[in-house]
Amino acid sequence: MRFTSLAALLILLPSLARAQILNSENEPIAAMPDGFGLHYTIERIEVRGNHKTRTELILREVVLAPGDTVTADDARVERARLRLLALGYFVDVRLSMIKGERRGFAVLVIEVEERGTIILNAIHLGTSEATSLWGGLDVAERNFLGRGLSLGAGFVSSTRPKVDGAEPALGLSLRMAGPPRLHGLLLSGSALFSRGSEFFRSQGAASEPDPADFVAVNVRRAGGVLGAGAVLSRTAYLLAEGRFEMVRAEWPTLRDRDLGQGASQPIAFLVREGSSRLGSLALTLDLDSRTDPVLPRAGRHLVVSLEAATPACASQYTYLKATAQGSLYFPLGIGHIIGVHGLLGGLLGDAPYFDRFFVGDLNLLLPPRAYGINFSTQPSRNFLGTAVADHRYDKLAGRLLIEYAVPLWRRHSLLYRGDAFVAFGVFALTNPDDLGRSGASPGQRLPADLTADLGLRLDTYIGIFTLSVANALGRLPL
Amino acid sequence: MWYRRCLPAFTALALAVAQATPAHAQEPEERKTGINRRDGHLLVSLGLQDLFKAQDTQRLLSGFTSRVLVRIAILRLDQSEPVAQAMRQTEIVYDLWDEKFRMRRFEAGGKVETREVGNVTEAIDLATVLAGFPVAEIDRLEPGASYRLSVRADLNPISQELLADVRRWLARPSARSRTGSGDSFFGSFVSIFVNPRIDDSERQLRLVSPPWVEPPR
Numbered sequence: 001m002r003f004t005s006l007a008a009l010l011i012l013l014p015s016l017a018r019a020q021i022l023n024s025e026n027e028p029i030a031a032m033p034d035g036f037g038l039h040y041t042i043e044r045i046e047v048r049g050n051h052k053t054r055t056e057l058i059l060r061e062v063v064l065a066p067g068d069t070v071t072a073d074d075a076r077v078e079r080a081r082l083r084l085l086a087l088g089y090f091v092d093v094r095l096s097m098i099k100g101e102r103r104g105f106a107v108l109v110i111e112v113e114e115r116g117t118i119i120l121n122a123i124h125l126g127t128s129e130a131t132s133l134w135g136g137l138d139v140a141e142r143n144f145l146g147r148g149l150s151l152g153a154g155f156v157s158s159t160r161p162k163v164d165g166a167e168p169a170l171g172l173s174l175r176m177a178g179p180p181r182l183h184g185l186l187l188s189g190s191a192l193f194s195r196g197s198e199f200f201r202s203q204g205a206a207s208e209p210d211p212a213d214f215v216a217v218n219v220r221r222a223g224g225v226l227g228a229g230a231v232l233s234r235t236a237y238l239l240a241e242g243r244f245e246m247v248r249a250e251w252p253t254l255r256d257r258d259l260g261q262g263a264s265q266p267i268a269f270l271v272r273e274g275s276s277r278l279g280s281l282a283l284t285l286d287l288d289s290r291t292d293p294v295l296p297r298a299g300r301h302l303v304v305s306l307e308a309a310t311p312a313c314a315s316q317y318t319y320l321k322a323t324a325q326g327s328l329y330f331p332l333g334i335g336h337i338i339g340v341h342g343l344l345g346g347l348l349g350d351a352p353y354f355d356r357f358f359v360g361d362l363n364l365l366l367p368p369r370a371y372g373i374n375f376s377t378q379p380s381r382n383f384l385g386t387a388v389a390d391h392r393y394d395k396l397a398g399r400l401l402i403e404y405a406v407p408l409w410r411r412h413s414l415l416y417r418g419d420a421f422v423a424f425g426v427f428a429l430t431n432p433d434d435l436g437r438s439g440a441s442p443g444q445r446l447p448a449d450l451t452a453d454l455g456l457r458l459d460t461y462i463g464i465f466t467l468s469v470a471n472a473l474g475r476l477p478l
Numbered sequence: 479m480w481y482r483r484c485l486p487a488f489t490a491l492a493l494a495v496a497q498a499t500p501a502h503a504q505e506p507e508e509r510k511t512g513i514n515r516r517d518g519h520l521l522v523s524l525g526l527q528d529l530f531k532a533q534d535t536q537r538l539l540s541g542f543t544s545r546v547l548v549r550i551a552i553l554r555l556d557q558s559e560p561v562a563q564a565m566r567q568t569e570i571v572y573d574l575w576d577e578k579f580r581m582r583r584f585e586a587g588g589k590v591e592t593r594e595v596g597n598v599t600e601a602i603d604l605a606t607v608l609a610g611f612p613v614a615e616i617d618r619l620e621p622g623a624s625y626r627l628s629v630r631a632d633l634n635p636i637s638q639e640l641l642a643d644v645r646r647w648l649a650r651p652s653a654r655s656r657t658g659s660g661d662s663f664f665g666s667f668v669s670i671f672v673n674p675r676i677d678d679s680e681r682q683l684r685l686v687s688p689p690w691v692e693p694p695r
Binding site (some may be wrong): 036038040072073074077078079082083085086094095096097098099103104106234 | 536537539540541542543569571573574575580582634636640643644
């Protein structure tokens with residue numbers, strides 16, 4: 001049904017019709033002012049039902065105050081209702097008026113029905129050839145102390161990896177963001193600590209995940225990020241972040257890779273031995289015209305970020321990292337959606353391994369990292385027969401993913417909405433040296449592989465969940 | 479091989495997806511509809527009072543305007559595009575001091591009708607009952623062809639512009655962090671609630687009429 005354009009016309013009709021109001025006989029009648037001529041002066045505002053959320057926070061979103069005049073069809077009222085619902089603190093919001101002390105005056109009543117605001121961001125759980133078990137949780141309180149502050153915390157912990165010299169992992173994260181504001185800066189900050197091991201191949205074929213073929217670099221990281229964001233337009237958002245962290249790395253005794261037949265080469269551990277500092281400034285531009293941030297039906301989303309780590313930020317690592325991620329959504333006539341997702345990234349300089357492009361971030365079929373900690377020695381599956389199995393942390397990366405989504409249900413229950421999706425894609429990651437190597441095959445210059453996923457994306461009362469085959473595969477040593 | 483072990487899971491998920499009914503494509507209810515022809519127009523009579531639930535009565539007394547948008551399309555059964563469309567929007571507002579409902583109905587073409595009623599039931603009826611509502615000129619219907627009506631009623635429809643704003647508020651880009659590997663360390667901070675009440679209207683009703691064959695003229 002092509003109702004949309006005509007519906008838009010009819011929604012606008014009241015305002016259009018006022019200029020030439022006709023009666024049922026198509027004869028002009030007296031001019032009819034907005035809101036049937038009903039307007040009230042707000043005597044006071046009563047907020048009801050907010051047991052936790054502070055009244056000031058609600059009033060700030062409503063932007064109406066005692067003494068203001070409202071008409072019956074005042075656009076500010078519907079806008080305020082939706083704005084309050086969009087905060088995510090309420091199941092329902094109702095605005096109404098009751099008679100005031102004298103004619104023409106009214107009490108504006110805002111009734112809210114609060115909801116739980118603790119949500120689950122992530123469940124870290126998995127097992128791999130290298131790590132028998134890792135687990136953890138990440139939760140967030142969206143309305144901390146009823147002030148609209150977001151407070152999030154998470155942890156992940158693992159058993160001792162089977163790689164020689166590795167230590168059990170522990171990652172902790174604490175994050176806070178100021179109350180959401182329509183205008184002005186939004187401040188955010190996060191603190192982090194991690195202790196764990198990264199694995200580097202010391203022998204054996206690139207396709208073998210055997211932990212005995214790896215050595216461990218034990219790394220501790222502690223630091224934080226401060227950010228300030230500003231809304232530039234309806235679809236554009238700019239975020240500036242400053243980051244600083246202390247890194248301590250213990251290299252293993254074995255520092256050469258056995259290439260066989262008596263040949264060896266030094267292992268590039270990609271992190272400074274001993275203590276080091278990392279400081280950076282980053283700018284992120286977010287252009288988002290999607291119809292929905294979780295289950296979009298149409299629109300586009302582009303995120304471009306640039307991060308610079310320099311001695312001016314007290315950093316001992318100097319690099320420039322640029323990443324662009326874009327998504328396009330095309331609705332099909334039968335209600336299904338095609339999504340095209342692209343990623344391009346490049347890095348100049350000597351970034352530590354954890355800030356390089358990681359194969360597990362590109363390949364949906366590999367175990368995911370948690371707070372930057374990798375738990376697996378699993379290489380990419382190498383469906384294309386390239387040199388991808390030997391690439392884990394690189395400076396150049398690209399991925400193209402095509403996704404087909406089918407909306408399954410929309411209802412008012414604990415599981416609000418659900419989409420089934422299937423995705424196929426190809427990714428590549430390499431280093432400038434490999435890319436320009438003379439005499440190398442295309443598969444060695446630009447190692448690439450296929451990736452895929454199939455699953456359900458759920459929008460629920462306690463957050464957004466993705467149940468997928470790749471997610472399961474990545475957490476099992478298959 | 480790992481993918482053989484996962485084959486049952488892939489198959490089950492694929493079957494679930496294949497058999498799922500698309501959310502938008504749920505069959506609308508078929509409702510008895512009066513069809514008449516007078517003065518060269520096809521007239522429709524239909525009750526849509528169930529667009530309002532019990533809790534909406536209080537909303538009607540809020541002092542703020544409530545809107546009911548009814549859209550009707552005539553579909554020829556062997557064609558996908560509608561033959562004709564008609565719409566009607568009704569605004570209802572309760573006058574706090576005079577304690578009566580003031581109503582205003584707009585129809586495509588600029589026709590405006592105003593009324594005052596004394597109780598909620600009467601107000602709902604005026605907004606949701608179509609009695610001899612002209613949908614199309616008879617000449618647009620071919621005698622002998624089969625047609626049916628597709629009806630959608632919305633309570634308090636939201637303009638696309640406002641809806642776009644709401645989506646932006648929901649997106650909360652401030653909560654995002656840099657893309658790339660840094661995200662994994664700092665954690666995903668995209669904590670979004672999507673309130674199911676934020677839709678392009680507060681409530682919708684989708685119906686179809688029983689099919690009919692247009693009689694010869």
